[in-house]
Amino acid sequence: MNAACIIVGVLLCVGVAVAKDNLRVAYEWREMDFQYDSPDQRWSAIERGAFKPANVIPFGLEVYRQRLFVTLPRWRDGVPASLAYLDLNDTSSKMPALRPFPSWVSHSLSDADPELVSPFRIKADRCGRLWVLDSRIAGVLEQTKLYGPAQLLIYDLHNDDLLRRHVLPASQAKHSSFFANLAIEDADCENTYAYAADLGSPGLVVYSWRDQESWRVQHHFFHPDPLAGNFSINGIEFQWDDGLYGLALSKPQSDGYSTLYFHPLSSTMEFSVKTSVLRNKTLATSAAIYRDFKILGSRGMDAQAGAQFLDADTGVLFYTLPNLNSLGCWQTSKSYNVQDRVYSNNNSFVFPSDIKVDEERRLWVLANQLQNFIYDELYPGSINFRIYMAHVKDALEHTTCAPDKSLPELIGKLGEVLRTNIQLETTTAKDSNSAATALTLSLGALLLTCSWLL
Numbered sequence: 001m002n003a004a005c006i007i008v009g010v011l012l013c014v015g016v017a018v019a020k021d022n023l024r025v026a027y028e029w030r031e032m033d034f035q036y037d038s039p040d041q042r043w044s045a046i047e048r049g050a051f052k053p054a055n056v057i058p059f060g061l062e063v064y065r066q067r068l069f070v071t072l073p074r075w076r077d078g079v080p081a082s083l084a085y086l087d088l089n090d091t092s093s094k095m096p097a098l099r100p101f102p103s104w105v106s107h108s109l110s111d112a113d114p115e116l117v118s119p120f121r122i123k124a125d126r127c128g129r130l131w132v133l134d135s136r137i138a139g140v141l142e143q144t145k146l147y148g149p150a151q152l153l154i155y156d157l158h159n160d161d162l163l164r165r166h167v168l169p170a171s172q173a174k175h176s177s178f179f180a181n182l183a184i185e186d187a188d189c190e191n192t193y194a195y196a197a198d199l200g201s202p203g204l205v206v207y208s209w210r211d212q213e214s215w216r217v218q219h220h221f222f223h224p225d226p227l228a229g230n231f232s233i234n235g236i237e238f239q240w241d242d243g244l245y246g247l248a249l250s251k252p253q254s255d256g257y258s259t260l261y262f263h264p265l266s267s268t269m270e271f272s273v274k275t276s277v278l279r280n281k282t283l284a285t286s287a288a289i290y291r292d293f294k295i296l297g298s299r300g301m302d303a304q305a306g307a308q309f310l311d312a313d314t315g316v317l318f319y320t321l322p323n324l325n326s327l328g329c330w331q332t333s334k335s336y337n338v339q340d341r342v343y344s345n346n347n348s349f350v351f352p353s354d355i356k357v358d359e360e361r362r363l364w365v366l367a368n369q370l371q372n373f374i375y376d377e378l379y380p381g382s383i384n385f386r387i388y389m390a391h392v393k394d395a396l397e398h399t400t401c402a403p404d405k406s407l408p409e410l411i412g413k414l415g416e417v418l419r420t421n422i423q424l425e426t427t428t429a430k431d432s433n434s435a436a437t438a439l440t441l442s443l444g445a446l447l448l449t450c451s452w453l454l
């Protein structure tokens with residue numbers, strides 16, 4: 001009986017120990033590849049230098065229905081398409097070749113005014129539109145070429161048609177502007193708002209779908225912290241002074257407005273502001289809003305955060321921690337001091353670059369070793385890019401971010417353990433042939449279960 005109790009106890013403990021490690025690699029690549037119409041076309045693109053596999057790095061990610069989209073910014077030349085997708089239905093390979101989105105021609109730079117130049121971030125909304133934030137800056141690591149101010153492109157994901165193109169007015173794209181992050185407030189499909197973060201000339205551009213116009217918001221909280229620019233990732237040290245970066249929206253509150261959580265990249269602080277302030281153009285562009293911005297707190301040493309995403313169902317803010325090879329989480333209903341880690345891995349989870357939660361409650365994270373790509377080199381013989389996946393519920397298991405267990409869930413868990421126990425019981429009962437032993441065993445397991453659940 002005691003032995004069996006211990007077995008149950010051990011099983012439960014093992015469950016606890018491994019649960020914090022439950023992101024798994026869904027896709028991984030040494031180098032990115034594309035699905036050309038024929039092998040000849042692929043070789044010809046490589047020969048012409050239109051496709052240089054070593055220069056292609058995935059950066060932003062989004063999942064909508066059966067497609068997983070990635071952005072492939074043009075840091076260097078030889079990127080044949082800067083936005084592409086893979087088919088989640090096709091499970092034949094863990095290293096699938098990508099298809100350009102929406103088409104090859106949309107990516108042609110020989111065009112006087114190319115449709116897409118170098119997007120960093122994308123977001124699919126609940127209305128079936130894909131919002132693309134295109135920096136329109138190519139070759140930042142070589143010969144920089146500007147194709148114009150940053151733009152928002154909005155595609156219809158039912159047929160991949162371009163619905164709208166909003167080029168930022170010159171007054172909203174400054175001399176050193178660099179737009180690399182995007183959040184979409186889509187509670188109302190007709191009155192949707194986009195928020196685009198400028199890291200280079202710290203600021204936030206708000207775009208109204210209904211009014212088809214944008215405005216630029218300034219605040220000191222968008223600026224980098226001069227004392228938080230040190231980065232050190234797997235032996236590569238560098239300094240960045242990047243401003244406004246990670247953006248995440250809460251679900252709408254009773255007044256219909258969300259809270260925008262945000263942070264600069266070179267900073268360990270987190271801030272927030274209500275979108276009621278940002279969505280009113282008159283108010284948002286006036287100095288009166290200064291005190292409407294809130295300081296949440298600091299994540300501590302080395303905890304500069306990159307991309308972030310708020311899962312509306314659980315209220316959990318997920319954020320990447322590039323310096324710590326980790327994915328962090330914060331339950332927004334708790335104090336900002338209570339943070340936790342969902343996942344860490346010093347070997348494979350290197351430079352987590354983007355996070356999303358899709359309609360099916362799956363959490364996706366892309367890690368791309370960006371620091372090696374920029375400051376060293378990526379070895380084509382090893383796995384360089386990985387996309388991790390886990391169901392939100394599993395990812396949060398045994399973190400302080402998990403929502404408090406509801407009574408039905410507790411009862412469900414109890415049922416699970418009791419079922420396991422009944423199996424154990426049958427085997428034990430066979431040996432000892434004693435109903436009393438089985439009963440005590442059940443009670444022992446029940447007590448263990450209760451102490452584990454509470």
Ligand SMILES: *[C@@H]1O[C@H](CO)[C@@H](O)[C@H](O)[C@H]1NC(C)=O
Binds near residue numbers: 066067087089
């Ligand atoms: C994927 O499969 C689902 C159902 O299994 C189907 O409805 C959908 O059209 C497929 N998607 C693609 C892109 O093939």
Ligand SMILES: *[C@@H]1O[C@H](CO)[C@@H](O)[C@H](O)[C@H]1NC(C)=O
Binds near residue numbers: 226227228230237
């Ligand atoms: C940045 O790192 C260097 C060493 O890598 C250290 O000497 C310096 O004090 C650090 N600066 C700050 C502001 O932390």
Ligand SMILES: *[C@@H]1O[C@H](CO)[C@@H](O)[C@H](O)[C@H]1NC(C)=O
Binds near residue numbers: 280281282283
């Ligand atoms: C926007 O803000 C201004 C200034 O505070 C205010 O006068 C105006 O009523 C607001 N507009 C709306 C639509 O709330």
Ligand SMILES: *[C@@H]1O[C@H](CO)[C@@H](O)[C@H](O)[C@H]1NC(C)=O
Binds near residue numbers: 344345346
């Ligand atoms: C990763 O490396 C850091 C610093 O070298 C170390 O403190 C940390 O424990 C490591 N994390 C894991 C999960 O091995």
